[in-house]
Amino acid sequence: MNKRQPDLTVVLENVFDPHNISAVMRSCDAVGVEEIYVLTTKIPPHKKWGAKSSSSAAKWLTIHQFDNTEKCFLSLRKRYSTILTTYLSHDALGLHELDLTKSTALVFGNEHSGVSEEILTFADGNFCIPQVGMIRSLNISVACAVSLYEAFRQKQLAGHYNQRKLNDVRVNELHKKWERNESEK
Amino acid sequence: MNKRQPDLTVVLENVFDPHNISAVMRSCDAVGVEEIYVLTTKIPPHKKWGAKSSSSAAKWLTIHQFDNTEKCFLSLRKRYSTILTTYLSHDALGLHELDLTKSTALVFGNEHSGVSEEILTFADGNFCIPQVGMIRSLNISVACAVSLYEAFRQKQLAGHYNQRKLNDVRVNELHKKWERNESEK
Numbered sequence: 580m581n582k583r584q585p586d587l588t589v590v591l592e593n594v595f596d597p598h599n600i601s602a603v604m605r606s607c608d609a610v611g612v613e614e615i616y617v618l619t620t621k622i623p624p625h626k627k628w629g630a631k632s633s634s635s636a637a638k639w640l641t642i643h644q645f646d647n648t649e650k651c652f653l654s655l656r657k658r659y660s661t662i663l664t665t666y667l668s669h670d671a672l673g674l675h676e677l678d679l680t681k682s683t684a685l686v687f688g689n690e691h692s693g694v695s696e697e698i699l700t701f702a703d704g705n706f707c708i709p710q711v712g713m714i715r716s717l718n719i720s721v722a723c724a725v726s727l728y729e730a731f732r733q734k735q736l737a738g739h740y741n742q743r744k745l746n747d748v749r750v751n752e753l754h755k756k757w758e759r760n761e762s763e764k
Numbered sequence: 765m766n767k768r769q770p771d772l773t774v775v776l777e778n779v780f781d782p783h784n785i786s787a788v789m790r791s792c793d794a795v796g797v798e799e800i801y802v803l804t805t806k807i808p809p810h811k812k813w814g815a816k817s818s819s820s821a822a823k824w825l826t827i828h829q830f831d832n833t834e835k836c837f838l839s840l841r842k843r844y845s846t847i848l849t850t851y852l853s854h855d856a857l858g859l860h861e862l863d864l865t866k867s868t869a870l871v872f873g874n875e876h877s878g879v880s881e882e883i884l885t886f887a888d889g890n891f892c893i894p895q896v897g898m899i900r901s902l903n904i905s906v907a908c909a910v911s912l913y914e915a916f917r918q919k920q921l922a923g924h925y926n927q928r929k930l931n932d933v934r935v936n937e938l939h940k941k942w943e944r945n946e947s948e949k
Binding site for chain 2: 582602605606607608609610611636638639675708709710711712713714717718720721724725728729731732735740
């Protein structure tokens, strides 16, 4: 609880494979991301996250679901200063050039088509994970984990894990939720 | 080819899920790892890597298979100065404390039981990926990708991708192999 980071989140746009989503959640939990945004405009909404399973990270995260891009981004804007999408534009920044100690939401797109054109108009910029190989694509759960751990590295250096960042109200809310989770085991 | 890094490799000890292995290969390709070691002492040897598929990273990597730990490590010692396993001992170093610009082999263990006791006696030390979440384990493909990209970050900073590191003999060998791959499409 004391390591949760209210200034970092992940947005999954039309990511459809439940295995990818649970892998992303596990990485989020590992670096202290507290909430994630799941946007489904081109696929049916996801029904469950396996939140009852004790090994599921869904249990320890707050998951915001949207089927409307505008509403999703309105909500994101209230909490995060910068929204960046994984899109290989000519002006995309490399992952290691980002300042991830600042309040940031990272958007990952659909497994096949990536982030949509629509999303790009809502975001502040693009970033990419540098690659020097023969195959120029990474699985979304891998891309997300690599991005989150770069944020972790930067935030740890900057002391973000040294003291509690959630406020008392949020801590109480989460304590209640987590206790409920435990009692439902 | 010019970005391949002969001073970094991955060893997979009794990793059995083919999806995990191909995800690891994709990450290896992405950061320029040229060869990997697959050690199967407790599971049957893997039969194929999908090396015929153009989207398979196996096509672009050299895969050394062993069913004998000693032979595997003799081979590793000839090429890599330090061998580190992902094992959470009391003296394990955090990933971000490692100097991955030096010649290193990173060993990842079985999905359920991790690296074996036997392997630990052959290695120079242990490292772990820091985690601050409620669930204390990461999928092996995620753990490997996060480790490889930390190596990438350090190596890029140190200029390892600025000039070719493979020698002429190896470059010629690989050119021939890759051409063969292409013609088999």
